[in-house]
Amino acid sequence: MPIEGTLVTLREERDSDAELLAALRNDLDTQAWSKTLPPDYTVPMLRKRYEAREFSYDPLEGRFIVEERSTGTAIGYVGYSGLQRRHSAGIGVMLSKSAWGKGYAEEANELLVRFLFVELGVQVVHLWTHSGNPRAIGLAEKVGFKVAARMRHAVYKNGRLLDNVVMDQLREEFYARHPELEDELGNPFGTD
């Protein structure tokens, strides 16, 4: 069931992705939250997590590997977690630095957001980042997110006390960006 874009494909995680995921997790630039360090995630740890996953019809998180379409190379991860079915989910992205600056992260985020609204039927998608990562905030804005809240002194990274930045995107905001799509689900409660 890969999700095809123009530049990238999102596909399921495989055993062979453990090395890439360990490298992303252990990199201070691709790992947003320093509090989850020291960066000593091992390939066996990630393989164990991969093997522990079980078949489920209603998983509350989804993990995808981002592949560069032109080469078929795995370049990163996108995923959602904390799914409240037909209501909300949070998303995250990590791409190898060699794949930065090519529009890959933007497309991977857009494909994931589209999947969440169009297939999983959520009403809102949330995203957490921090003020030390203006690239992530700018990228999220490009795919329709707005800054929802800023909490001061909430994150410590690279020697700096940073704001925790929460961003959100409503269902109708996604569809407003995509006039070619029709929203047959809408908001089941009518208006907010």
Add this chain to the structure above:
Amino acid sequence: MVNHPELRGRRYLDDEERPLSATDVERHVEKLQEDKNALHLKVVANEELVGYATVDYSWDTLFPFVGLVIAPDYQRSGYGSEAARLLIDWAFTNLPATAMHSWIADWNEAALRFSASLGFAEAGRVRRDGIHDGRFSDSIPVEILRSEWEATRAH
């Protein structure tokens, strides 16, 4: 207490709106007792249980979450203010926290006024974070910096 209609959506449990059985509550309390990254407390007045309180630092001891619930029959008796004061003082005195935060549903005006009276500032509005009374509701994160807490103690 947790099924009281006035507490729906403001009880700081994983499942905010669903009615809970005694077994649900027992399981929840057992889980809390295992929790090594948070302080879960009863609020007791005159030897009666009047509410419960949480300081949760599982995300980061720099930035703990605080939550306080007072049973409706005991509200507006000053218990909430005193319990909150004790809770916040405990956290800033015992944890290396730079700030503290909580989350309040947008319809819960009493809690927003209460948190403002304690010196918390609103940090934004996270849309459609919950469901309450037949509509999606927003969440208002509130926060207080250590320096702001120190200022509230000075007078």
